[in-house]
Amino acid sequence: MRVFVFEYVTGGGLLGAELPPSLVREGDLMLRALVADLAALDGVECIITRDARLAPAHLPADCRPVHDAADFPRVWAQALAGADAVWPIAPEHQGILEGISEAILAADRPLLNSRPAAVRTAASKLRTIRLLEAQGVPVVPTFGAADRLPPLPGPWVLKPDDGVGCLGIRLCRDRDSLSRYWEQLTQADTFVAQPFIQGTAVSLSLLAKDGEASLLSVNRQRIAVMDEGLILLGCVVNGLGAGDPRWRRLAGDVTAALPDLWGYAGVDLIAAAEGPLVLEVNPRLTTSYVGLRESLQRNPAGLVLDLLADGALRQGAVGGLAVDVCLEYAGAA
Secondary structure (H helix, E strand, O other): OEEEEEEOHHHHHOOOOOOOHHHHHHHHHHHHHHHHHHHOOOOOEEEEEEEOOOOOOOOOOEEEEEOOOOOHHHHHHHHHHOOOEEEEEOOOHHHHHHHHHHHHHHOOOOEOOOOHHHHHHHOOHHHHHHHHHHOOOOEOOOEOOOOOOOOOOOOEEEEEOOOOOOOOOEEEOOHHHHHHHHHHOOOHHHEEEEEOOOOEEEEEEEEEEOOEEEEEEEEEEEEEEEOOEEEEEEEEEOOOOOOOHHHHHHHHHHHHHOOOOOEEEEEEEEEEOOEEEEEEEEOOOOHHHHHHHHHHOOOHHHHHHHHHHHOOOOOOOOOOOOEEEEOOOOOOO
């Protein structure tokens, strides 16, 4: 089986544009972890594309370098044609992951990721939160530009509605400062606001299929405040353990609300005093995947290929080893 692993940032998706170091770092981390996991499986070979501006990947894969934006469609199409399945790693903002997913399905190749409908919903934080809230899932209150902000005390967070990770986030000291800053934005309607909830930043790594979930790990995220913004310093995979039944229940509730999630997905949340509150859903590989195989002592890519082969959603371990994933640069989860 030949799997085309298309990592958007390092694989040529940004040819003709500047390569943000933080996104290159995280993209490479996820690419290397996934290719290593796939290559460790019997009978699996990998194809990747590589932005020629970057150093060679030196991975156990058939690497196709891409030198300019004009050549990208040809190289990508050839890799797609030579693959038995495709696993994209790309941001969902600006319709990037949705478009890639639709192109894969249009080429009649198995998509090793969530369906376009789930990606489209998850690309909007406001749409995702409102959908989850309507299904009774506990969420962080989220407001659009047309909404009236409640008079809640304390700091607020302003972020792009279709942003990725911590990029573009601004921490405001109170509701008034948030409103003043929001009014100054030229595209205010593309941002959302959330009260800053005290608690532990957590992410769930899970497998999903047809509205059901298998929880793989509960990860503690290391997030710091810098220059009125938030930066992701890394995470500890299974840093909180997966034994608490609330985590499995929450994973199941999220996937029931988003039945087009498929394969690996992540859920970002705050473990607050009143319980876990969902921030957003990531319908794709996340940074936590990098430490998952070591944590579980099991190959997570193999679980996804099993899901493709026989449709069986195998349950993950109740917990695992705590594995630290450090990011050299701050970036997106």
